[in-house]
Amino acid sequence: MQIQVKCSCGEGDCPEWAILELQGTVEAQPSFQNSLQNLQIGILCRQSQENYTFSVGYHELTGTKVKLKKPMLVLKKIKLQNEEEMGERDVNSLRVELDVIGIIRHKILFKTRPKALISKPQPAVKEKVTQPSSTVPN
Secondary structure, three states: OOOEEEEOOOOOOOOEEEEEEEOOOOOOOHHHOOOOOOOOOOEEEEOOOOEEEEEEOOEEEEEEEEEEEEEEEEEEEEEEEOHHHOOOOOHHHEEEEEEEEEEEEEEEEEOOOOEEOOOOOOOOOOOOOOOOOOOOOO
């Protein structure tokens, strides 16, 4: 079976993607288990050309940009019906093409333990309660 790969964005114009490599596991709360698609799990910020931070909940990870040994493609699978055999429901009548939608040349590696983002509690401000002066009649 031959699978054709085509690039619809033009040679050299494919968008750059990156991989986030985390140590450990990222677990979703039970209320989100059935709706993980388009779920925002954190905020990725670039500190400099090579350094990044990734904030997840109350944790902040620090990572670096690493070049991959071999670039990878991000593909989208497209199933096409063969026009000659449209009437038959045969496996051979389906043709598969892969469309290139991105290229991955780098990964952002977070290999250290996360730093806890705990803010200091605000000091309690005690207000002076002034009691009204009572006047005692003579």
